[in-house]
Amino acid sequence: MPVSKKPIANRKRKRHMLPSCRSCSTHTRCLLHEASKQQIWKMFTTGIPLQEKDGIFPRHKAPFITFVLGGPGSGKGTQCAKIVETFGFNHLSAGDLLRKEIASNSEYGSMILDTIKEGKIVPSEVTVKLLRREMELSDNHKFLIDGFPRSEENRRAFEEIMEAEPDVVLFFDCPEEEMVKRVLNRNQGRVDDNIDTIKKRLKVFEALNIPVIDHYAKRGKLHKINAVGSEDEIFEQVRPIFAAYQHEAK
Numbered sequence: 001m002p003v004s005k006k007p008i009a010n011r012k013r014k015r016h017m018l019p020s021c022r023s024c025s026t027h028t029r030c031l032l033h034e035a036s037k038q039q040i041w042k043m044f045t046t047g048i049p050l051q052e053k054d055g056i057f058p059r060h061k062a063p064f065i066t067f068v069l070g071g072p073g074s075g076k077g078t079q080c081a082k083i084v085e086t087f088g089f090n091h092l093s094a095g096d097l098l099r100k101e102i103a104s105n106s107e108y109g110s111m112i113l114d115t116i117k118e119g120k121i122v123p124s125e126v127t128v129k130l131l132r133r134e135m136e137l138s139d140n141h142k143f144l145i146d147g148f149p150r151s152e153e154n155r156r157a158f159e160e161i162m163e164a165e166p167d168v169v170l171f172f173d174c175p176e177e178e179m180v181k182r183v184l185n186r187n188q189g190r191v192d193d194n195i196d197t198i199k200k201r202l203k204v205f206e207a208l209n210i211p212v213i214d215h216y217a218k219r220g221k222l223h224k225i226n227a228v229g230s231e232d233e234i235f236e237q238v239r240p241i242f243a244a245y246q247h248e249a250k
Contacts, residue, residue, distance in 0.1 A: 064167050072179060073179035073186070083144055092146065108126070128157050
């Protein structure tokens with residue numbers, strides 16, 4: 001009588017199934033971990049109901065929002081300090097807010113840190129939510145948002161979540177050679193700020209930020225500032241922009 005090969009086939013099939021099951025288990029754990037991360041992001045980015053611009057600050061009048069754009073070494077930080085001193089704006093830095101959230105050891109701060117460690121970009125919605133939280137808690141209605149948006153995706157996220165556009169966009173236009181020189185002097189020639197590294201950062205800035213600048217130029221909101229000269233000379237280009245809006249508000 002011929003011997004049936006079915007049991008052997010079954011055994012082979014079972015042996016093949018074992019690694020598949022282990023793989024499935026690992027895949028499932030990965031999916032659950034990713035789903036958990038996405039749920040935390042969702043909780044963070046949708047924790048406050050969206051409102052119309054006039055409703056975001058129920059205790060105040062509608063916010064006056066200024067985006068401050070410019071490459072590393074363009075001098076926008078220095079000019080922000082002068083605008084704050086002269087016109088009483090609240091200066092918000094997207095990078096500072098992310099670092100502050102990480103330092104708080106909150107659940108969201110841990111998520112931001114993990115995302116950065118994984119070499120991923122923090123979702124735009126998270127940065128916008130941090131900005132909005134600071135704006136809602138402020139007694140001031142005039143805001144300088146420094147270093148954001150960095151890209152078209154950032155810009156769209158801000159306008160969608162805030163349901164508002166900036167009132168003014170400042171772009172500090174500075175030649176590459178000048179920015180490289182300033183960054184090197186500012187950091188006293190640190191190893192991680194050599195000429196090649198700085199130039200790469202400037203190329204990234206140009207690729208991502210120029211479309212944002214072009215968009216607001218078409219919207220009639222862009223004010224291009226020649227960022228070459230002394231701090232006071234540059235501020236004399238900035239001053240009339242805010243003086244005009246201050247006059248209109250009276």
